[in-house]
Amino acid sequence: xxxxxxxxxxxxxLAGGALLAGSSMAMAQLRIVVEGANFQxxxxxxxxxxxxxxxxxxxxxxxxRANLRRSGLFLPLDPASLPIQVGDPNGTPDFNTWRTANxxxxxxxxxxxxxxxxxxxxxxxxxxxxxxxxxxxxTDPNSSRRVAHIISDAIYESLAGGTGYFDTRVIYTAESGxxxxxxxxxxxxxxxxxxxxxxxxxxxxxxxxxxSPNGDMVVYMNFADGNPQVYLLQLSTGRQQRLANVxxxxxxxxxxxxxxxxxxxVEQAGATNIYSVGTxxxxxxxxxxxxxxxxxPSFSPDGSRIVFESDRGGSPQIYMMGSGGGNAQxxxxxxxxxxTPVWSPKGDLxxxxxxxxxxxxxxxxxxxxxxxxxxxxxxxxxGPTWAPNxxxxxxxxxxxxxxxxxxxxxxxxxxxxxxxxxxxxxSDPAWSGLRA
Amino acid sequence: MMGTALLSAPLLLAGVVALSPVAAHAVSxxxxxxxxxxxxxxxxxxxxxxxxxxxxxxxxxxxxxGSVTDTEIVEVFESEIGERLARSAIRALVQCAPYDFSTDxxxxxxxxEITLQP
Numbered sequence: 270x271x272x273x274x275x276x277x278x279x280x281x282x283l284a285g286g287a288l289l290a291g292s293s294m295a296m297a298q299l300r301i302v303v304e305g306a307n308f309q310x311x312x313x314x315x316x317x318x319x320x321x322x323x324x325x326x327x328x329x330x331x332x333x334r335a336n337l338r339r340s341g342l343f344l345p346l347d348p349a350s351l352p353i354q355v356g357d358p359n360g361t362p363d364f365n366t367w368r369t370a371n372x373x374x375x376x377x378x379x380x381x382x383x384x385x386x387x388x389x390x391x392x393x394x395x396x397x398x399x400x401x402x403x404x405x406x407x408t409d410p411n412s413s414r415r416v417a418h419i420i421s422d423a424i425y426e427s428l429a430g431g432t433g434y435f436d437t438r439v440i441y442t443a444e445s446g447x448x449x450x451x452x453x454x455x456x457x458x459x460x461x462x463x464x465x466x467x468x469x470x471x472x473x474x475x476x477x478x479x480x481s482p483n484g485d486m487v488v489y490m491n492f493a494d495g496n497p498q499v500y501l502l503q504l505s506t507g508r509q510q511r512l513a514n515v516x517x518x519x520x521x522x523x524x525x526x527x528x529x530x531x532x533x534x535v536e537q538a539g540a541t542n543i544y545s546v547g548t549x550x551x552x553x554x555x556x557x558x559x560x561x562x563x564x565x566p567s568f569s570p571d572g573s574r575i576v577f578e579s580d581r582g583g584s585p586q587i588y589m590m591g592s593g594g595g596n597a598q599x600x601x602x603x604x605x606x607x608x609t610p611v612w613s614p615k616g617d618l619x620x621x622x623x624x625x626x627x628x629x630x631x632x633x634x635x636x637x638x639x640x641x642x643x644x645x646x647x648x649x650x651x652g653p654t655w656a657p658n659x660x661x662x663x664x665x666x667x668x669x670x671x672x673x674x675x676x677x678x679x680x681x682x683x684x685x686x687x688x689x690x691x692x693x694x695x696s697d698p699a700w701s702g703l704r705a
Numbered sequence: 706m707m708g709t710a711l712l713s714a715p716l717l718l719a720g721v722v723a724l725s726p727v728a729a730h731a732v733s734x735x736x737x738x739x740x741x742x743x744x745x746x747x748x749x750x751x752x753x754x755x756x757x758x759x760x761x762x763x764x765x766x767x768x769x770x771g772s773v774t775d776t777e778i779v780e781v782f783e784s785e786i787g788e789r790l791a792r793s794a795i796r797a798l799v800q801c802a803p804y805d806f807s808t809d810x811x812x813x814x815x816x817x818e819i820t821l822q823p
Contacts, residue, residue: 299732302816303741306793309749342751375797396796429751430785660753682752 318357318378332417341685358389367395376384402427426452438701440478444694462690488522534564556594576610600638615659622651657702665696730809748797760822771803794821
């Protein structure tokens with residue numbers, strides 16, 4: 270532990286108030302310990318962004334406010350209630366005015382659209398009368414929503430720590446039509462539901478899409494060949510190819526953290542085992558063997574281990590092995606059956622689906638299987654995917670009957686349950702990393 | 706070790722006062738308890754910082770009306786979490802003022818050293 274003296278507290282920008290150089294404070298007579306704090310979303314003031322086009326400045330600020338509100342960690346104040354309606358990213362705020370309005374965190378931004386979109390943002394701590402962070406960006410003129418997402422990430426990181434997750438996309442299976450004859454095709458959208466595009470035409474079924482780490486490749490289950498087969502799809506070109514020729518059916522694909530390998534399941538002669546293959550081609554390597562059903566593989570973020578689902582012990586449970594295969598150890602020991610394990614990008618947690626007592630649960634556990642806790646319970650919910658900051662999980666929930674599935678999200682503390690708006694039914698979400 | 710000198714002081718218990726023997730008018734236990742509850746009601750931290758095991762010690766100066774006139778960080782672990790804790794603790798102490806202490810004992814509470822542990 271490091272003692273922070275007054276001198277280096279000033280350097281860190283943490284010393285509050287008006288300390289005079291060389292002054293010394295008398296020894297405190299009372300020492301009091303305060304134990305226990307609660308979580309409340311942080312009130313934050315975000316006036317509309319300054320811009321020569323005020324409507325554009327408001328549009329960007331609206332997206333930022335919506336992102337931060339949806340994170341559940343912030344409470345953006347009604348902009349109409351603020352002392353000023355339009356921010357000034359270049360000046361120093363009148364801190365007294367904001368403190369009087371009970372505002373602790375203040376965002377001042379500016380945005381101009383020209384050959385590029387140039388933007389800047391400053392986050393202020395009004396109690397400390399200090400800037401927390403200041404950033405500026407130049408972005409593609411067609412990426413105005415991304416500007417707002419990038420700025421949202423900067424604000425989130427400066428006040429909540431870690432990394433943000435707003436400049437990301439979600440790929441999923443879009444479902445439409447009557448339940449008996451549902452059309453399933455791949456769709457991609459921004460994490461807030463905007464900018465939907467359809468990647469396949471629905472003439473054959475497409476399921477379980479998964480992003481590559483660089484966000485340009487997708488692996489998914491394609492039924493065009495009759496039996497499901499894993500295909501690679503390049504988003505920037507639309508080109509796709511079958512990943513491997515092995516077994517009767519291949520499914521449940523996932524990329525390795527370096528994007529060079531795909532692990533997937535192969536059904537052959539009644540058994541399902543896990544294989545890996547390089548994305549550049551080559552012969553698949555078999556990682557598990559035996560007569561059980563081994564599926565749903567997911568790499569650890571350092572690429573050294575794979576967690577997967579197997580019924581080798583009698584019921585579906587979560588197992589872990591080295592990325593070269595072999596010596597799998599069981600890690601799930603709770604009530605019910607476990608499936609769809611997914612490693613957090615931070616490496617500290619594994620998300621999964623658990624079925625017990627007629628209910629589905631979305632849960633998380635430590636990689637050694639300890640600390641299991643359920644985040645959401647429903648008639649039918651499954652298929653978790655992680656936001657890149659390891660704090661939010663998206664999954665799909667199906668209410669049953671003639672209705673269809675929808676995407677939902679929850680944070681790892683079980684708070685902030687949200688429905689993600691999609692124009693069709695939606696399932697099998699996969700969350701991208703932060704976009705480059 | 707952080708906080709050892711403070712927390713091993715024989716007269717210091719959680720939420721309770723270490724009194725100076727020369728104070729003619731002493732701050733009461735009830736006043737200290739009220740102060741602690743008031744600060745706790747304002748103190749908000751991120752869910753993931755709740756189990757961090759870290760704490761922050763601040764020294765604050767108060768006016769006779771119980772408002773906070775100055776804050777100083779005495780001790781905090783130098784890290785991103787430590788900075789967040791310090792910022793949230795200062796925010797809580799300043800926002801929750803004024804505090805209700807008897808003016809008779811002002812000499813004793815005009816400066817307080819507060820350790821906040823999530």
